[in-house]
Amino acid sequence: MTSFFRRRIVGDYTAPPGRKSKLVFLLPKATVTASTLLFFDPDPELNGDQLKGLAVLSSANLSEIIVGNETKTLNNSDGFTGGVIELRTRRNELLIELPLSVLVPENVNGLPQLVYVKDLDWSNCRVKFFDGGTITVNDALVFRVFYNG
Amino acid sequence: MVGNLITQQSRFAVVRFPNNGEGQEFKFDRIPDLDHNNILITGIEAFNSDQLTKSPDGATVVSPTGAKGLTVTLFDENGVSFVDNMPVQNYVRSANGGFVPLIADLKISLPLCRVKINDNSDVSVNETVCFMIYFQYQMPEQNLANV
Numbered sequence: 001m002t003s004f005f006r007r008r009i010v011g012d013y014t015a016p017p018g019r020k021s022k023l024v025f026l027l028p029k030a031t032v033t034a035s036t037l038l039f040f041d042p043d044p045e046l047n048g049d050q051l052k053g054l055a056v057l058s059s060a061n062l063s064e065i066i067v068g069n070e071t072k073t074l075n076n077s078d079g080f081t082g083g084v085i086e087l088r089t090r091r092n093e094l095l096i097e098l099p100l101s102v103l104v105p106e107n108v109n110g111l112p113q114l115v116y117v118k119d120l121d122w123s124n125c126r127v128k129f130f131d132g133g134t135i136t137v138n139d140a141l142v143f144r145v146f147y148n149g
Numbered sequence: 150m151v152g153n154l155i156t157q158q159s160r161f162a163v164v165r166f167p168n169n170g171e172g173q174e175f176k177f178d179r180i181p182d183l184d185h186n187n188i189l190i191t192g193i194e195a196f197n198s199d200q201l202t203k204s205p206d207g208a209t210v211v212s213p214t215g216a217k218g219l220t221v222t223l224f225d226e227n228g229v230s231f232v233d234n235m236p237v238q239n240y241v242r243s244a245n246g247g248f249v250p251l252i253a254d255l256k257i258s259l260p261l262c263r264v265k266i267n268d269n270s271d272v273s274v275n276e277t278v279c280f281m282i283y284f285q286y287q288m289p290e291q292n293l294a295n296v
Binding site: 004005007008009010011012013034081082084094095096097098099101102107108109110111113114115116117130131133 | 152153154155156157158159160161182191192194196198199200201202203204205207242243246247248251253281285
C-alpha cells in the first residue's frame with residue numbers, strides 16, 4: 001500500500017486535499033439539454049498542477065447562493081446525472097472526465113474526489129451534458145475546488 | 150493513512166447491449182487513448198442510471214436493478230483475465246462506501262474485456278453500461294519491481 005501512496009495512485013482522504021479551497025460557478029444561460037457545454041472562467045490559481053480535489057455542491061448542503069447581483073438555486077443530487085466534467089491541459093488534451101454525480105459528496109459517503117494533474121488550464125475545463133435535466137437558467141452549478149495555489 | 154484513488158487520467162468505457170439474451174457476453178467499445186503500451190490501469194468504476202442517465206453516445210444507461218444482473222471480466226495485455234465475472238455493482242462507487250476499486254500495475258486489453266448478462270429481467274435491448282477507466286502513464290524509468 002505504501003507504494004500506492006508514493007506513486008500517487010491513492011491519497012489520504014482524511015487529510016485536506018489541498019491547502020486552500022473555494023467555490024467556482026457555472027451559470028447556464030438556458031435549461032441544459034443533451035448538447036449543453038459550459039466552460040469555466042479562467043482562474044490562474046487552478047492552472048498547472050495546483051488543483052488537488054473537486055466536489056459538486058447540491059441543495060443538501062447549500063440551498064441558494066448569491067452570484068453577482070443574482071440569487072441562484074442549487075439542484076439536488078439527482079439533478080447531476082446527465083453531466084460530466086472534463087479537465088483539460090493548455091493544449092486542450094483531455095486529462096480527466098468524471099460524471100458530476102460522483103463528485104457530490106453525499107453520493108459517495110462524503111469522500112472527496114482527489115486529483116493529480118499537470119499542465120491544467122482551467123479555462124479549457126468544461127461541463128458537458130449527455131442528457132437534459134432539471135438544471136435551468138435559475139440554477140448555478142457550484143464546485144468546491146481544493147488547490148494549493 | 151487511509152487512501153482512496155487519486156485520479157490522474159480517466160476515460161469512459163462503454164459496453165452496449167444490442168440484444169439482451171441471458172448468458173450472452175458483450176465487448177467494450179475501443180478507446181484509442183488506452184491503446185498506448187505505456188498505460189497502467191489504477192482503478193475502475195461502473196455507473197448505472199443512478200450516476201449517469203445517458204452514455205457519451207446518448208444511449209440509455211442500465212438501471213441499478215439491471216446492473217445487478219451483469220458481471221464483468223477484464224483481461225491484461227497478455228490475454229489473461231485478472232478479474233473474472235465480477236458483479237458490475239461491485240464497481241459502483243456509491244455502493245462501496247465511496248471507494249474506487251483499485252487495480253495495480255496492470256496493462257488492460259480492453260478489446261478482450263467483456264460484460265455478461267446473467268439476468269436480463271431489467272436489461273433492455275440497446276441499453277449500455279458505462280465504466281470509468283482510471284490510469285496513469287508509465288514513465289520510461291519506472292521500474293515497478295522497485296516501488
